[in-house]
Amino acid sequence: MKKWICEICNYIHEGETPPDVCPICGAGPDKFRPYEETSDTPKPSSIDSLEDARDNARNILQGICGVYPRCDGHQDRICQRQAYGGVIGLGGAGSGQSFAANVLALEKIKLRTQLVGEHFSPSTAFDFFGVPLAFPVMGASTSGMSRYNEAIDELQFCLDCLYGCIDAGTLSFRGDTFFYTEADHPGLTAIEQASGRGVQIFKPREQDVLKRLIERAESIGCPAVGVDLDGCGSTNMAKAGQPVFRKSKKEIEALVRSTSLPFIAKGVMIPEDALACLDAGAKAIGVSNHGGRVLDGTPGVADVVSDIAAAVNGRAMIIADGGVRTGYDAIKLLALGADVVLVGRDVIRAAIGGGQNGVALQMKHLKQVLRSAMVMTGTKSLQHIDNKVLFDAPREGQ
Numbered sequence: 001m002k003k004w005i006c007e008i009c010n011y012i013h014e015g016e017t018p019p020d021v022c023p024i025c026g027a028g029p030d031k032f033r034p035y036e037e038t039s040d041t042p043k044p045s046s047i048d049s050l051e052d053a054r055d056n057a058r059n060i061l062q063g064i065c066g067v068y069p070r071c072d073g074h075q076d077r078i079c080q081r082q083a084y085g086g087v088i089g090l091g092g093a094g095s096g097q098s099f100a101a102n103v104l105a106l107e108k109i110k111l112r113t114q115l116v117g118e119h120f121s122p123s124t125a126f127d128f129f130g131v132p133l134a135f136p137v138m139g140a141s142t143s144g145m146s147r148y149n150e151a152i153d154e155l156q157f158c159l160d161c162l163y164g165c166i167d168a169g170t171l172s173f174r175g176d177t178f179f180y181t182e183a184d185h186p187g188l189t190a191i192e193q194a195s196g197r198g199v200q201i202f203k204p205r206e207q208d209v210l211k212r213l214i215e216r217a218e219s220i221g222c223p224a225v226g227v228d229l230d231g232c233g234s235t236n237m238a239k240a241g242q243p244v245f246r247k248s249k250k251e252i253e254a255l256v257r258s259t260s261l262p263f264i265a266k267g268v269m270i271p272e273d274a275l276a277c278l279d280a281g282a283k284a285i286g287v288s289n290h291g292g293r294v295l296d297g298t299p300g301v302a303d304v305v306s307d308i309a310a311a312v313n314g315r316a317m318i319i320a321d322g323g324v325r326t327g328y329d330a331i332k333l334l335a336l337g338a339d340v341v342l343v344g345r346d347v348i349r350a351a352i353g354g355g356q357n358g359v360a361l362q363m364k365h366l367k368q369v370l371r372s373a374m375v376m377t378g379t380k381s382l383q384h385i386d387n388k389v390l391f392d393a394p395r396e397g398q
């Protein structure tokens with residue numbers, strides 16, 4: 001049987017001829033071309049440009065992710081196709097509103113140039129709990145990519161994220177999912193292989209399981225560890241016999257006390273939760289809606305991060321993620337009060353299409369654009385990045 005691929009959305013059709021209409025995006029038959037199996041797909045290790053890495057990822061992720069120039073969770077995108085309880089791919093929950101809200105919230109914010117003054121070379125150095133980073137943008141906690149078109153071996157994916165970020169002078173977080181277990185946890189295995197140079201975020205599993213996992217993260221040398229509190233709605237985890245739970249302040253406190261590592265509470269979207277986590281001893285608040293993958297209908301992260309940062313008021317590190325595709329997006333979140341910015345989907349695509357080198361290229365590109373944005377907005381160092389670089393934000397004295 002022949003296969004045909006839709007050039008618009010990557011849908012693959014099996015049949016002697018292309019379909020009259022693409023069932024996913026409505027494109028006509030002229031948009032379909034014969035689809036070749038991926039045996040001639042270049043090896044990610046031979047990729048040496050971000051463009052090639054993305055083209056390669058588009059090929060490997062056919063039917064899962066279009067690797068569109070604009071990755072915004074729009075309902076026309078291949079990732080937002082019907083998935084009622086099925087695999088979510090790289091998309092968002094439900095209709096994708098929360099995913100889209102992240103991108104739209106960032107787009108609403110406009111940067112102010114400030115051009116007259118001495119020239120300078122911006123400093124982006126950042127201390128992440130004792131680890132010096134060349135810039136405050138890190139790979140997000142992600143997992144599960146081996147389950148999508150068998151795009152990549154799971155351990156290899158984790159290693160590519162870790163080593164690619166290390167090459168670029170930063171670190172990657174690692175995630176946790178239903179097929180990660182205490183006995184076989186690719187995130188932890190990869191961080192161990194990378195001599196502890198990675199940050200592990202666990203799902204909000206049973207307390208005893210979490211404590212054991214956190215202990216292992218500490219023993220392999222992670223600089224920090226955390227829990228994505230917003231993972232508590234995952235039905236996949238329960239189905240796989242690894243239930244997840246909401247966590248009380250007491251339980252978070254018990255996790256914080258169980259380790260000497262700084263504890264990151266990821267998935268916070270309201271100041272009240274941030275303050276509860278702070279009270280429980282968290283050293284970092286991860287402002288995130290999980291890339292819009294856990295609850296449809298939330299605001300974008302850029303809409304909520306400044307209120308949370310104001311409530312926390314310097315008492316914990318603010319780590320924000322959601323919709324960040326460029327260094328311009330990163331400077332916006334930093335200006336709104338984040339100390340660190342995480343990048344999810346673009347790092348995933350870089351790893352799948354270009355392996356470790358793809359991730360390094362992606363992160364280096366983010367750094368270069370962040371630096372250029374700092375020159376253009378007159379911000380010599382990270383400390384200078386505040387809401388003065390944003391239009392319409394209240395500025396001192398106004």
Ligand SMILES: Cc1cc2nc3c(=O)[nH]c(=O)nc-3n(C[C@H](O)[C@H](O)[C@H](O)COP(=O)(O)O)c2cc1C
Nearest residue numbers: 140141142143175176228290291322323343344345
């Ligand atoms: C495919 C995929 C898998 C993810 N897996 C995890 C995970 O295991 N743990 C976690 O804390 N967050 C996970 N996330 C959420 C990311 O850490 C991050 O919050 C999100 O990707 C940021 O949005 P962005 O992808 O638009 O940059 C995942 C996101 C994606 C897209």
